[in-house]
Amino acid sequence: MAERRNDNKREPWRDPGAQPYIQIENVTKRFGDFVAVNNVSLKIYQHEIFCLLGGSGCGKTTLLRMLAGFEAPSSGRILIDGKDMADTPPYERPTNMMFQSYALFPHMSVAKNVSFGLEQEKLPKAEIAQRVDEILDIVKMREFAQRKPHQLSGGQRQRVALARALAKRPKLLLLDEPLGALDKKLREQTQFELISIQERLGVTFVVVTHDQEEAMTLASRIGVMNRGEIVQVGTPSEIYEFPGTRFVADFIGSVNTFEGRLIEDLPDRVRIESHELGGVVYVDHGISSAPGAVVWAAIRPEKINLSRTAPAQSAENCVKGVVKEIAYMGDLSIYLVQIGSGKTVRVTLPNIERLSDDERILWDEHVYLSWHSSSPVVLSQ
């Protein structure tokens, strides 16, 4: 995760006086009877990398295409830099887009692809050539300038597509699944390159992705979308540590949820009696819900401890279970533990030490699951 410093300059959304660069106001897009984007409102600030994250068909690409001007909202409005974009065609918007398919012009060389946008601005030839060289240097593709797109590898095409979108020095760059076609290693490497390019050029990025890891790595903020609606907006750590709904908790990373009833609801602590857990969850932060209401306690797998002996205070936030499955992943191991209620709980443990077989917790062992009272998140929907 790319952690950013916590001040108003880096996090303009915390500053009520900051002027958003993009304002999406109650935008809805219908295709016939199908509502692709449903009443979405968003504010995106300059120099952000804003990720729209969601599964396929959640409306994230439609929202991006409305920013680019390829689709018009059925209702609501979009302002970029304070200007209503309703009557501005794509070729007059201050945005450029990097397409999922890269959409490189197959009959033009790399240099021609990159200079295409600059030629539309009627710049002098010498300046175009200089700017093409400059941007190809940034994406490290200068030696391939005379190649045609079909002579490039996937990663190289991705760089050319990025260079072409950046060549006009747009204030806003829209990226549609920018790293989707790359393999995992290349993708990780490119993610950090994207961030460094974004910081160097000071462009605002809006990125569409279905890959939560990619969103976590790139984003200053993430907007999680589901069925055409924005479900939650926040920094990667906010979204991960304090998901607002079970959908978000489950979509970003994995999570164990225990349905239960509020038996104590105070500003600084909450107790939930859960039949799915067969015990009580004690949480050291408050939520606002009526006592007796049905809620869910969500606990991330890495926040659960696994031990053979009962922890010191085992009355609450502790449950017994039997190890059913172990998956060794190298850096960590995933344990699936069946607890008394029959529910299977997922626990991940980092493999810090090399343990011998009799030290490791193995299949069919009886274990105690426990967690700190700050770990659970209480969700009411």
Next chain:
Amino acid sequence: MMKKGRHWFSKTGLWFGLAFLYVPIISMIVFSFNNSRLVTVWDAANSPTLKWYGELLRNEQILGAAWLSIRIAAMTASGAVILGTLAGLVLARFGPFRGRALLSGMTTAPLVMPEVITGLSMLLLFVALEQLIGWPEGRDITTITIAHITFAMAYVTIVVQSRLAGFDQSLEEAALDLGARPAKVFFRITLPLIVPAIMSGWLLAFTLSWDDVVISQFVAGPGSTTLPMVIFSKVRLGVSPDVNALASIMVLIVAIGVVASAIWMRRQERRRDREMQMAAAANK
């Protein structure tokens, strides 16, 4: 055993198929070198001879008709390509609009319409127009070309439309996004990428016009007799050997065209392969 049987079967099938297609043409070419005035009698003593080819070159009527046919075919192909490309673009790009199904059906209807009906309706239209607005004056090369364009356009439309259907639309969006106006997007991106389809559409329209008899019969006037019409009228008076020679020349021209385009495409493919290999080698 089994394999050998199959092999024998497919080989025979191949030869039968080829014979079915080409024996008539080959016999025609052979007889074009026949010295005899009677087409079906082989004059072994004085054959082969180029007598009929020489006669063709002195035949003003045939040369004139050939030149007329070439001009009509070229104009038809060019006109059909322009109209057919526009229709193909509209059908492939403009999404669902009012009357789309109608347009789609109407542009492709000439493919299945009997030529007699197309020819007759064109003739009626031209006559009515002449009475109403005084144009076209009589039937000539113009009316033949217009009539040919109407049916050749359908083929071009289909070729262009199918090429556009397999075309990544985000290419056009990318060009728009980079600041090109729609007209510029068409000429810089769309057109260069559909040129192969347009070229093949042009050739198709050219050959369709080049060998059309039925529609030409309806809309041709005195003094505008195309080559197929000349051949047809000659054959009606009995097959003469110079028709064999003429037809052989037409076959030769078509064959050269096909072979040349095949060689050109092979070369393009090889060049592409080579470039790909170079790129792959450079990436290592």
